[in-house]
Amino acid sequence: MALKRDKHDAVFSELVRERTNCEFxxxxxxxxxxxxxxxxxxxxxxxxxxxxxxxxxxxxxxxxSLDKTGYIQIKIYGINRKAHRVIWEMHYGPIPVGMQIDHINHIK
Structure with a gap:
């Protein structure tokens, strides 16, 4: 996995980061x-x-479990989180604002 620029603006990214912050x-x-x-x-x-x-x-x-787009999602505290994002945060810490996770092989 690697980081790449998020398609969303920084304000949205920060809001998502605050809502999903958790000690996985x-x-x-x-x-x-x-x-x-x-x-x-x-x-x-x-x-x-x-x-x-x-x-x-x-x-x-x-x-x-698989979501409708084929990504594995995990529900913690009533919030669905993508598994690849959880794994990134477990290893490297919070995803920087304005960035998103990209699979190196571009396969989900």
């Missing part, structure tokens, strides 16, 4: 090119029951 390492592991859900612990008023249900259904399993 708390929720996901990156292994062999895939994002895997981590086991969760109760936080921010979550019930132990809901955390146990999440862990039994998702922990250790591949995260995400």
């Amino acid at each position: 390492h708390e929720y996901l592991n990156y292994k062999n090119g895939e994002l895997i859900w981590r086991r969760r612990k109760p936080a921010n008023g979550e019930s132990i029951k809901s955390v146990n249900i999440f862990n039994s259904n998702y922990a250790g399993k591949k995260a995400g």
